[in-house]
Amino acid sequence: MKFTIKQFSSGIFAFGVLVGGAFNIGTENVLASETAPAGTQFFHESQWVNHSPKYSKQVMHAVRVELGIDAQSNELDKTIEEMPKVQVMDHYSSAFGNKVKGTEVRLAVKEIFSIDLSYISKKDYGSKLALYPEKIMESLRISFKEQPQSTRQDERIMGLSKNDIMDRYMKAQNYTLTAVETRMLINQIYGVNLNGISNLEHSQLAISSKGQWIVKSDTDLFILESSLDDVDVSIYATDYFKRVTGSDQLPESLASKLLNLGFTYKADSNVLYYRNPANESVPDAFKGQVIGILLTTITAEFKN
Structure with a gap:
């Protein structure tokens, strides 16, 4: 069954080590700024006037100068934020x-x-x-x-x-x-x-790792969470997913693919969990494969 979820642009990225995590890794989380909800990357000029800046004044001044315009000019701000x-x-x-x-x-x-x-x-x-x-x-x-x-x-x-x-x-x-x-x-x-991380903006996949939010928006469907040392990885549904689908159960197609990769299913918490048996950080290729599966699932089952 397909649900109407906000559309986004995504692909299967040659990802390597991302940062393998998602929600609430520790009690000392440093929260990264939330990414813009999917579908908001293109603004009408009338909306831009009241738009909240994506970057600090320090960043915008430096980038404007590098682009050959005055540090105080906002003529390319829309381009910079995109x-x-x-x-x-x-x-x-x-x-x-x-x-x-x-x-x-x-x-x-x-x-x-x-x-x-x-x-x-x-x-x-x-x-x-x-x-x-x-x-x-x-x-x-x-x-x-x-x-x-x-x-x-x-x-x-x-x-x-x-x-x-x-x-x-x-x-x-x-x-x-x-x-x-x-x-x-x-x-x-x-x-x-x-x-x-840059490629995952607007992907509707939340990631937190090493005590910090890495990618996050209000319309994320799944959460990818890693332990502080990247040895453990957990995947589960967001509140937004539960709200729009009426269920907290991960799609069967997603669960099946991840179980084949060595994940185990924790029924009491509806979490798919993996721990590297070598007790080392999960390898680059494995993380790329997991994220590819998540993005494929989002595109196939939840994209308009």
Whole structure:
């Protein structure tokens, strides 16, 4: 049975590590700003006058200048707010100059995505890894005056905060990382895939992870929730889903596909649950597969 739900644009994204979570991960949640409800990405000019800004004045001023207009002009504000968030981040980061440091990257992520990487670092949330990717490990080993393949400082490296890892790596690269490389680094260190998050705006899939809302709107249908270390993943219906369908039961087609991936069904709470048997963060490919299934279900069963 299909229900009439607000229409949105979505696709199956090459997602990798997103941030695998959804509602209420912990008692210290830092809430990210809610995304606009589906279908509101195109505004009439009369509506724009009373429109609540999506980004701060600081962001808008910097992006306007990068686009070649006066910092106080609002002629391109509608265009800016309709840009993918990663594109806005690139324009905003350019305002910091040719050599962007870790503190500036973390500020940009917080301003554009409302995700606090420093909070993740302080609480030691995020990907649970034995080692960071080899390129990062080799660079940090060299920074500790070891050979790239030496493991003598690995325990020390893995004991550093995520912010320290980022800062040390970016310094070793002489602060010359491209925007694409910087987002990849954020994914590898913090387990936060900004490309994937940007693509999920208006998807009607709520995600919260590492103590923070990542993607959220009033018309989300499903909730994807991960534990603070991304080892556990839970999926369940939102209040909006229950209101428009009259049921709190997940679609059978969705449940069947996720059960085949190794999820278990908790009947008492109507939750589909998965825990990585390796006791490590859920692999990139698995997260991408799960999100692809969720988006396919939303498109097939709930899109106009």
